[in-house]
Amino acid sequence: xxxxxxxxEGPYQHQATDSAYQFAKAALDAGHExxxxxxxxxxxxxxxxxxxPPQDDRNIVNRWxxxxxxxxxDLVVCVAAAQRxxxxxxxxxxxxxxxxxxxxxxxxxxxxxxxxxxxxQSERLVVFGD
Amino acid sequence: xxxxxxxxxxxxxxxxxxxxxxxxxxxxxxxxxxxGVYGAMKGNAVAEKVxxxxxVKFYALGPDLKxxxxxxxxxxxxxxxxxxxxxxxxxxENDKVSAWV
Numbered sequence: 001x002x003x004x005x006x007x008x009e010g011p012y013q014h015q016a017t018d019s020a021y022q023f024a025k026a027a028l029d030a031g032h033e034x035x036x037x038x039x040x041x042x043x044x045x046x047x048x049x050x051x052x053p054p055q056d057d058r059n060i061v062n063r064w065x066x067x068x069x070x071x072x073x074d075l076v077v078c079v080a081a082a083q084r085x086x087x088x089x090x091x092x093x094x095x096x097x098x099x100x101x102x103x104x105x106x107x108x109x110x111x112x113x114x115x116x117x118x119x120x121q122s123e124r125l126v127v128f129g130d
Numbered sequence: 131x132x133x134x135x136x137x138x139x140x141x142x143x144x145x146x147x148x149x150x151x152x153x154x155x156x157x158x159x160x161x162x163x164x165x166g167v168y169g170a171m172k173g174n175a176v177a178e179k180v181x182x183x184x185x186v187k188f189y190a191l192g193p194d195l196k197x198x199x200x201x202x203x204x205x206x207x208x209x210x211x212x213x214x215x216x217x218x219x220x221x222x223e224n225d226k227v228s229a230w231v
Contacts, residue, residue: 001222003221008231015138015164015165015194016138016164016231019138019163019164022193022214023214023217023218025214026213026214026215026217026218027218027221029215030215030218030219032218032222124221124222124226124227125227126136126221126227126229127227127229127231128138128229128231129229129231130231
């Protein structure tokens with residue numbers, strides 16, 4: 001089955017992104033497809049490469065990047081939510097005159113249309129949030 | 131048309147479980163996970179409401195129960211414990227998923 005996942009919360013504050021990750025992993029293990037993971041609201045903070053959690057804690061950002069790489073997932077960060085929270089890729093850096101970028105490996109910044117498209121093209125949209 | 135309702139809030143923090151039960155039709159499923167698993171315990175203030183929801187099947191996520199020290203004997207009757215693979219199966223088996231976040 002074709003799934004899409006929406007994550008509305010950032011890492012380490014609420015369980016939502018952990019639940020979403022475990023759900024995604026279980027779905028992929030069962031042979032299902034995840035056509036997109038859309039990070040919205042504070043969920044965009046899952047896509048910064050500047051986090052350095054203690055070594056004995058889970059690295060939530062890297063975990064998403066690794067899962068994305070292993071399964072060729074489309075990890076999409078909402079652009080408007082990202083601009084508000086300082087999640088920046090090369091294009092956003094130039095467009096907004098910033099001197100750095102911090103988008104994590106495997107993530108891309110795009111618009112809300114990607115969420116609507118995911119809702120239409122997937123068979124189930126599963127939302128994780130607070 | 132069956133719906134999987136997911137509830138991730140404790141019924142003592144938010145009204146999402148009660149709201150969900152107001153909408154859940156016969157034949158639908160309710161999965162309690164994260165702090166929502168407190169709604170699956172027997173003898174608490176929402177247990178009667180859960181028991182009264184006829185034709186609705188209730189599930190609780192095992193890893194979230196374990197993380198909160200809720201053993202299976204503390205669960206209300208009729209609650210089925212599932213793991214993440216079971217969560218995925220519920221999403222597949224029902225026609226849509228409605229998150230009561």
